[in-house]
Amino acid sequence: MALVHECLERWYRRPETGITFGLQRIQYFIDQSYPNRTWDDDQLRDWHLATAMMRGYANCYPEEDFQVVALEKVFDGRIINPATGMSSRSFTMSGKVDGIVRMGDEYYLLEHKTASLIDSSYLERLWTDFQITLYAWYVRETLGIPVVGIIYNMLSKAKLQQGKGETEAEFEARRAELLAKSKTGKTTAKRKLPESDEDFQERLAAKYAEPGGSQTQMFHRETLYISRDRYTVLQTELWELTQAFPEARRRGYFYQNTAFCFRFRSPCAYYPICSSDNNPNVIDNLYQVAAPHRGIEQHGC
Ligand code: SF4
Known part of the structure; x- marks a missing residue:
């Protein structure tokens, strides 16, 4: 959201x-x-x-037990081959982090996430968050802020629905059913009215005030520390991507990384295209061509 x-x-x-x-x-x-x-x-x-x-x-x-250092902070940096220290002549890395905060003497990225359900399997997969760990590296390298980890600030989406109430016809049908079953030929049934905005907000407020539990918490913070080795692994992977991308483009084929189609329980934005095997009707109806995101930029080779 x-x-x-x-x-x-x-x-x-x-x-x-x-x-x-x-x-x-x-x-x-x-x-x-x-x-x-x-x-x-x-x-x-x-x-x-x-x-x-x-x-x-x-x-x-x-x-809060942290101080905000920066919000929506943008960075730009070189992509470096960790084995040689040489930087890519074709690609650079750009991005924006939700926040940088300081707790005691340590700096963290603050990463907001809204999720349908915050549970143990969701939390276990946070360490696979390739992008934010890379961002932490670039904040260290380009902004000179020694980030030691990431604070995931998670907000759960309540699944409650506002009561719609019954139409006159629905009420009459239900009433007739109850009358047919009634031994006295009477019923006290009343038409269900739509839930007011105030009542629904009250129900939502109660939901968001529920005490946390592993399966029900609506707000959760998780702190992940990033090791030097993790940074190196991700830098290597990023470098390999910069090598694989021109080759895939030259050959006109990008392999489908289906392990990521439902990452964090929401379908990838391109799922309708991939699952329809590039059906042109799906593409025409659901997508439009737009300028690429600035996350990774290519310069003239
Ligand atoms: S839906 Fe397609 S583009 Fe998205 S992760 Fe799956 S295979 Fe990749």
């Missing part, structure tokens, strides 16, 4: 005027982001989730 990332950035940029005012400003931002929520069900659902998530977050973390 990109909007929650923006909310978190605003939350950590808030002036020293306290939690209530900070939360009011975020609520205003959320309200402005979903202007059609009174008639658009998708917008209303997302508004509810973002609102409840940020209110719950503020309650969960009213104070």
Whole structure:
């Protein structure tokens, strides 16, 4: 949820005027982001989730044990062959980290993640997060900040749905069914009304206030320390990628890395293309051509 990332950035940029005012400003931002929520069900659902998530977050973390050093920090750096120390003439590395924080004398990347479920298998796979570990390396090398690890700041998406209530016809059908079963020929059934926004927010707030457990926690922080060896392994892999990419492009074939199709439980953005074997209708209907992300840039060879 990109909007929650923006909310978190605003939350950590808030002036020293306290939690209530900070939360009011975020609520205003959320309200402005979903202007059609009174008639658009998708917008209303997302508004509810973002609102409840940020209110719950503020309650969960009213104070932090770290100081924010930088937010949405951009870096650019060379890609180096760790075996020779030579840098690539074709590629450089660029990226942006959610945050850099200091705890005591140590620096960490702060990485926000929203997930459907935070459980042990999700946490176990964090160390495979190739990109963020590389980013930590580049923050060290290009910004001179000695990052020792990553604080994963995880927010879970509540699965609750707002009660829709019954239409008149649905109620009449249910009532007729109950009457048919009733021995007295009477029923006290009442039409189920839609759940109000206030009631739904209350239910969501209760969900986000639940105490943490391994399967139910809505907010979780996990700190991963990065060893020198890990940095070396990832640098080597990045270098190998820079070598494999031109060759794949020359041959016009990029192999499918299917182990990553459902990484962290959400399908890869290109899953419809791969699973349809490059069906042109799928491509035309679901995708549009856009400029590449700046994460890795190629210069003229
Ligand atoms: S869906 Fe396609 S592009 Fe995405 S990870 Fe799977 S194989 Fe790779």
